[in-house]
Amino acid sequence: MTAAPPVSPIPVAPAGLTDRAERYVEVDSVRVPRQGLGKYRERWIEHGIPAVEIDRAEAFQDRWGGLALPPAPFYEGGPRILDADCPEGSAAEGWSFPAGDCRVSMAYGFMIGSDGSFGIDAYRWTPLHASTDGWVESLALAAHAGRWARTLTRIKGKAVESLDLVGFEPVPEVQGVTDTWWRGKDSLIALYRGEAVGMDAPQCLEAHVYGGLDEWGLRGG
Structure with a gap:
C-alpha cells in the first residue's frame, strides 16, 4: 500500500462548511503531511477491528487528517493536529477512534464517536459536537467573535x-x-x-x- 500523497501546507477547506469556517481553515490553519491508514488495514482487521470502522477512520483522515488548527479557547487548545488512529471499542459498547494528539498532557483525549460526533474521552465518553465539522465551526466562530x-x-x-x-x-x-x-x-x-x-x-x-x-x-x- 502506498503512502498518502504529499499535500500543500495551504489547506483547502472541506466542502459543506460555512463561509466563516472556510475562511478560518484556509487563512488561519496549515496542512501537514498526514499518515495513510491503509497500510494498517490488514493488521487491524486481524485484531478484530471491523472493516467499516477502519473505513470511518480513513474517511476522517481524507477530510481532516493533517489539519493543524489554531488553539481552541478551551480544552487546553484542542487537538494539536487532526489525525485519526486505530479504532477501539466493541460491538456492544460502540467503536471510536482518536481525533488527534493533545497539545499538552491531559486527563482525557479527543475522539470520534460511533455516530461521528466529536468529543472527549474522560471518565466517560462526552460528545461535544455532532461532527468534526461542528467542532471546526465552533473554533471559527470563537475566532470571529473574539x-x-x-x-x-x-x-x-x-x-x-x-x-x-x-x-x-x-x-x-x-x-x-x-x-x-x-x-x-x-x-x-x-x-x-x-x-x-x-x-x-x-x-x-x-x-x-x-x-x-x-x-x-x-x-x-
Missing part, C-alpha cells in the same frame, strides 16, 4: 447555570451536543460543558460571553 466583540466576559463554575438565555437562539452550524453556542441581539455566548460532564467536575463549567457585536459580528458568514 475579533469583533467589544467585550469578552468569562464565567466559571456554578455561575454559568445562572446565565439568562431568554431571547437567545442556538447557533445551528456548531452542531452543539454538550457544548453549545447562542446568539442574542448584540452578543454571542459559548457554553463549554464538556469537562464538567465528562469528568464529573461542575467547577469546570465555563461560558464565554462576547458582547457589543453588530450584525456582521453576530453572523459573519
Whole structure:
C-alpha cells in the first residue's frame, strides 16, 4: 500500500462548511503531511477491528487528517493536529477512534464517536459536537467573535447555570451536543460543558460571553 500523497501546507477547506469556517481553515490553519491508514488495514482487521470502522477512520483522515488548527479557547487548545488512529471499542459498547494528539498532557483525549460526533474521552465518553465539522465551526466562530466583540466576559463554575438565555437562539452550524453556542441581539455566548460532564467536575463549567457585536459580528458568514 502506498503512502498518502504529499499535500500543500495551504489547506483547502472541506466542502459543506460555512463561509466563516472556510475562511478560518484556509487563512488561519496549515496542512501537514498526514499518515495513510491503509497500510494498517490488514493488521487491524486481524485484531478484530471491523472493516467499516477502519473505513470511518480513513474517511476522517481524507477530510481532516493533517489539519493543524489554531488553539481552541478551551480544552487546553484542542487537538494539536487532526489525525485519526486505530479504532477501539466493541460491538456492544460502540467503536471510536482518536481525533488527534493533545497539545499538552491531559486527563482525557479527543475522539470520534460511533455516530461521528466529536468529543472527549474522560471518565466517560462526552460528545461535544455532532461532527468534526461542528467542532471546526465552533473554533471559527470563537475566532470571529473574539475579533469583533467589544467585550469578552468569562464565567466559571456554578455561575454559568445562572446565565439568562431568554431571547437567545442556538447557533445551528456548531452542531452543539454538550457544548453549545447562542446568539442574542448584540452578543454571542459559548457554553463549554464538556469537562464538567465528562469528568464529573461542575467547577469546570465555563461560558464565554462576547458582547457589543453588530450584525456582521453576530453572523459573519
